[in-house]
Amino acid sequence: xxxxFNTDDMKKLDEVVATRRRIKQGExxxxxxxxxxxxxxxxxxxxxxCVSTExxxxxxxxxxxxxxxxxxxxxxxxxxxxxxxxxEDAEVCVMPFANVEDLSREFPLxxxxxxxxxxxxxxxxxxxxxxxxxxxAEERLAAFLLNLTQRxxxxxxxxxxxxxxxxREEIGSYLGMKLETVSRAFSKFSDEGIIxxxxxxxxxxxxxxxxxxxxxxxxx
Amino acid sequence: xxxxFNTDDMKKLDEVVATRRRIKQGExxxxxxxxxxxxxxxxxxxxxxCVSTExxxxxxxxxxxxxxxxxxxxxxxxxxxxxxxxxEDAEVCVMPFANVEDLSREFPLxxxxxxxxxxxxxxxxxxxxxxxxxxxAEERLAAFLLNLTQRxxxxxxxxxxxxxxxxREEIGSYLGMKLETVSRAFSKFSDEGIIxxxxxxxxxxxxxxxxxxxxxxxxx
DNA sequence: GTAACTTCTTGATACAAATCAAACGATGAC
DNA sequence: GTCATCGTTTGATTTGTATCAAGAAGTTAC
Numbered sequence: 001x002x003x004x005f006n007t008d009d010m011k012k013l014d015e016v017v018a019t020r021r022r023i024k025q026g027e028x029x030x031x032x033x034x035x036x037x038x039x040x041x042x043x044x045x046x047x048x049x050c051v052s053t054e055x056x057x058x059x060x061x062x063x064x065x066x067x068x069x070x071x072x073x074x075x076x077x078x079x080x081x082x083x084x085x086x087x088e089d090a091e092v093c094v095m096p097f098a099n100v101e102d103l104s105r106e107f108p109l110x111x112x113x114x115x116x117x118x119x120x121x122x123x124x125x126x127x128x129x130x131x132x133x134x135x136x137a138e139e140r141l142a143a144f145l146l147n148l149t150q151r152x153x154x155x156x157x158x159x160x161x162x163x164x165x166x167x168r169e170e171i172g173s174y175l176g177m178k179l180e181t182v183s184r185a186f187s188k189f190s191d192e193g194i195i196x197x198x199x200x201x202x203x204x205x206x207x208x209x210x211x212x213x214x215x216x217x218x219x220x
Numbered sequence: 221x222x223x224x225f226n227t228d229d230m231k232k233l234d235e236v237v238a239t240r241r242r243i244k245q246g247e248x249x250x251x252x253x254x255x256x257x258x259x260x261x262x263x264x265x266x267x268x269x270c271v272s273t274e275x276x277x278x279x280x281x282x283x284x285x286x287x288x289x290x291x292x293x294x295x296x297x298x299x300x301x302x303x304x305x306x307x308e309d310a311e312v313c314v315m316p317f318a319n320v321e322d323l324s325r326e327f328p329l330x331x332x333x334x335x336x337x338x339x340x341x342x343x344x345x346x347x348x349x350x351x352x353x354x355x356x357a358e359e360r361l362a363a364f365l366l367n368l369t370q371r372x373x374x375x376x377x378x379x380x381x382x383x384x385x386x387x388r389e390e391i392g393s394y395l396g397m398k399l400e401t402v403s404r405a406f407s408k409f410s411d412e413g414i415i416x417x418x419x420x421x422x423x424x425x426x427x428x429x430x431x432x433x434x435x436x437x438x439x440x
Numbered sequence: 441g442t443a444a445c446t447t448c449t450t451g452a453t454a455c456a457a458a459t460c461a462a463a464c465g466a467t468g469a470c
Numbered sequence: 471g472t473c474a475t476c477g478t479t480t481g482a483t484t485t486g487t488a489t490c491a492a493g494a495a496g497t498t499a500c
Contacts, residue, residue: 051346054435059350073346075339082346101332105325112321118338119295125345126271126293126302130279132352133396137457168478176353181457183479199466199478215274357487388448398488403449419448419496 016100016110017041017093029070029084029092036074038096042066045090046165049073050173051082060174062124063087063148063166066155069117071097087165132176140175141185142213145195149204160207164200236320236330237261237313249290249304249312256294258316262286265310266385269293270393271302280394282344283307283368283386286375289337307385352396360395361405362433365415369424380427384420 020043023029029040029047046065052058061082064070074080075097104111131140153159164171168179168186175182186202189195194210196203204210240263243249249260249267266285272278281302284290294300295317324331351360373379384391388399388406395402406422409415414430416423424430 051350053350053354057350057354059346059353061346061349072339073343076336076343081343101328101335105328105331108321108325111325115321115334115338116296118335118342119292122338122341122345123293123296123301125342125349126279126281129281129345129348129352130271130273130277132349133279133393134273134277167476173353178458179478180459180480184457187479387446399448400450400489401487403447404487407449 016095016103018096018099019094021092021094023086023090023092025086025088025090027086029086029090030074030080031083032081034074034080036071036078036080036097038094039069039071039100040084040092040094042068042070043091043093045092046087047084047090048087048166048170048174049082049084058173060166060170061128063174065151072118072121087170128174137175137177137181138185138188138213140177141171141182141189142210144171144175145202145204146207146210146214149207160204162202164202236315236323238316238319239314241312241314243306243310243312245306245308245310247306249306249310250294250300251303252301254294254300256291256298256300256317258314259289259291259320260304260312260314262288262290263311263313265312266307267304267310268307268386268390268394269302269304278393280386280390281348283394285371292338292341307390348394357395357397357401358405358408359434360397361391361402361409362430364391364395365422365424366427366430366434369427380424382422384422 018038021029021040023045030036032052042064044066046063047070048060049062049064049070050058050060064084070084070092071080073082100110100114104114131143135143148164149159149162152162166174168182172179172182186195186197189210190197192209194204194206194213196205238258241249241260243265250256252272262284264286266283267290268280269282269284269290270278270280284304290304290312291300293302320330320334324334351363355363368384369379369382372382386394388402392399392402406415406417409430410417412429414424414426414433416425
């Protein structure tokens with residue numbers, strides 16, 4: 001995926017991948033406290049990452065799909081500080097971080113790529129903080145749907161149709177709201193003719209309306 | 221600050237610093253949309269970083285103090301996506317990112333250090349997401365005070381006394397609540413004898429009580 | 441010193457989302 | 471097929487925080 005890589009670079013890139021690993025739905029790729037050794041590039045499947053408090057409260061910190069990298073949280077302490085759970089059967093490329101560091105000293109493009117991946121995650125989390133800190137339930141759900149469809153579209157899927165891989169509760173955890181509130185927001189959008197929902201199937205009928213909810217000022 | 225650096229390493233490290241820059245209270249070190257060229261290591265002073273929506277809502281994404289690095293958000297797009305504002309007169313080391321990348325290819329310890337800084341920021345933001353998504357007003361403020369004092373203590377300041385560099389509104393923005401709610405939470409802690417507050421001066425009288433509020437399960 | 445302004449505190453009220461509760465729909469075991 | 475389970479929807483009520491409002495405390499200008 002990185003831009004500016006020629007086939008030679010790609011060959012080198014392959015060197016960082018030690019093995020592949022399959023993870024069944026519901027299983028953990030890594031969990032809080034595990035020793036950090038590798039980053040993981042998702043080949044197929046869908047993950048959530050989440051942190052939890054000692055008293056059992058859980059916060060989903062992200063949903064990741066094919067082409068995205070997980071495990072960055074482990075670098076700072078050499079131990080993971082979150083759990084990565086497969087939301088459907090998945091396969092990842094295991095990239096031992098020692099390899100990543102060694103090779104990125106040799107290949108500036110790889111180095112740059114690694115830095116961008118980490119920076120992108122920081123920027124993403126900034127915008128989630130904005131969601132959680134400033135937006136209301138329907139704005140959050142609109143932003144969530146727009147973000148998901150945009151990422152799926154970039155992978156060749158429909159821009160208007162999707163099957164959610166996560167439950168209402170998981171969406172709620174990510175967006176800082178309860179599953180009932182998520183459900184109500186879905187129903188409201190549906191009543192207003194903005195989307196069509198049937199369980200985890202969602203069809204977006206009016207993208208502009210969603211954008212308007214997410215950001216009242218901008219659009220039209 | 222990085223561990224494992226000998227004096228020789230430190231000399232090399234100095235090479236990444238191009239210049240120093242002074243920023244007056246209220247001024248911006250960089251702002252949303254600015255071209256990204258450098259990271260900044262804070263030498264003295266106190267910053268906030270914030271993102272904002274087109275309709276003017278602002279979210280403080282962090283408060284940074286001496287020894288911390290800001291500007292990581294700019295790497296991914298070559299443009300900054302947030303504002304960095306000095307909350308008091310400050311001085312930073314300007315570290316052109318090209319230098320950082322060049323030198324970290326030569327010095328594995330620097331490379332590792334850069335990776336850890338970025339990972340630490342990701343982990344920090346994960347825990348802010350937990351705050352914003354799952355915690356109530358008083359828990360958020362308790363966590364905020366504990367985090368601030370811990371970081372100040374690591375810099376040689378008191379563990380129980382501090383002068384806030386930010387307004388109630390800025391604290392509220394960071395914690396996803398309104399300034400009145402911040403003020404009420406301060407007053408409540410004060411009434412309960414947990415802290416002593418006088419405007420921006422705060423003295424923590426009972427750290428354990430704060431920890432208990434932040435995390436009811438763990439402590440004692 | 442006073443005046444103007446900003447920041448903070450406190451009170452009264454409103455409201456969005458949480459909670460509690462029940463029913464409905466899908467899925468899987470047998 | 472029936473039964474059990476899990477996820478989802480919907481309704482009624484509660485609650486934590488926002489909002490509105492006013493005053494107090496601190497700061498700056500003059």
